[in-house]
Amino acid sequence: MSEAPHGAPIKTPGQLIAAVIAGFAIPVIVIALLAYYVDNSTRTGAGTDELSDAAVAQRIAPIAQLNLRAANAPHVYKTGEQVYQAVCSACHAAGAAGAPKFGNSGDWGPRISQGFDTLWHNALNGKNAMPPRGGTSPDDYSDYEIGLAVAYMANHGGAQFQDPPKPAAGAQGASAAAGASGTATAAAASGADASAAGAQAAAAMAALASAPQAATPAAGATQSADASQAGKALYQQVCQACHAAGVLNAPKFGDKEAWAPRLKDPMDVVYNYALHGKGAMPPKGGSNASDADVKAAVDYMVSAAK
Structure with missing residues (x-):
């Protein structure tokens, strides 16, 4: 049985022209796409600054930073707005957990009528869902800075409070020492429960021996x-x-x-x-x-x- 003769794939002049064009066009397109890909990829060699001294130093810099200042240097207090943004805005910006919303005169009106001293005392010692000092410690923000934040928020709610008096030079160190020993006079004035609630966070563990017991142990448990x-x-x-x-x-x-x-x-x-x-x-x-x-x-x- 004889086999049929093989036919040529290109039988017409049109097919020949198309094959010739494809033979040149396809390699040119492939080369152009490769050049475009290489040109747009991330380069870390010549023409970039990723290997510059500044860029390398930034990538290998340690996370922790140590800032030294003279022990006798004057203390730089945060402003009321800075303390509000860093601490108070977490609840007061949206009025979370019953906190008076920042700038809402309706929320702040009843508080303002109590007077600045009462608001300052509540901020330092906590009230309802608000923890003492907004959950910070005297090492973070002094009583004076907390007072500035109180005046800042209250004044944006319709009050016209004056900022609390700025501590005299050297008073900051004395205040910190008092906080470390846990002897806040404002907390003592509100009784045993308020005193415990207003115990300064930095001194809490140091004052364990004298802290009052305010809760009964769970049933079946034997707590000393x-x-x-x-x-x-x-x-x-x-x-x-x-x-x-x-x-x-x-x-x-x-x-x-x-x-x-x-x-x-x-x-x-x-x-x-x-x-x-x-x-x-x-x-x-x-x-x-x-x-x-x-x-x-x-x-x-x-x-x-x-």
Whole structure:
């Protein structure tokens, strides 16, 4: 059986012309696309500054920075607006957790009628969902700077308060020392509970031996007085930043309904969440407290929710 002869793929002059054009055009298009890709890719050689001394120094710079200043240098206070933006705006900008909204005269009117001294005292010692000093410590912002922030917010709500008197030279160091020892006179004036609520965060752990016990231990638990005081101090220093107002879905302090689903688990499970973190809560609330103190803080909050 004979095989059929093979036919040529190009049979007409038109097909020949098309083949010749394709033979030249396709390689030219491929070369043009490759050149375009190479020209638009990220280059780290000549013609860029990514290997310059400044760029390299910026990439390898350490994260932590140390700023030194003379111990006797005059203290530079933050303005009321700066303190508001850094601390207070988290709640007051939107009126979260019942905070009077910034610039809302209706919210601020009843507060303004109480007078500046009362508002300043509440800001320093905390009230309702607002933690003392907005959750900061005297090392972060002085009483004077907190007062500036109070006047700044109140004046934008319709008040005409004067800024508090600026501390005399050297008073800042004395104020910090008083804060470290936990002897704030404003807190003492409001009684035992307000005093504990207004204990300065930086001195909370140093004042464990004298901190009052304000909660009854959970049923079936055997808390020593020292453990109860340590739990309360750690709560005031760390935990209340979220649990006082229920921030980020944290069960609010004293809210039985919010705590009920958590307390269905054994206490060992609840302790494990506090020690190792859960959801938005970092391990140990982001502190360096001991495991025993963290468990004591959990017991303190649980006892308040029963």
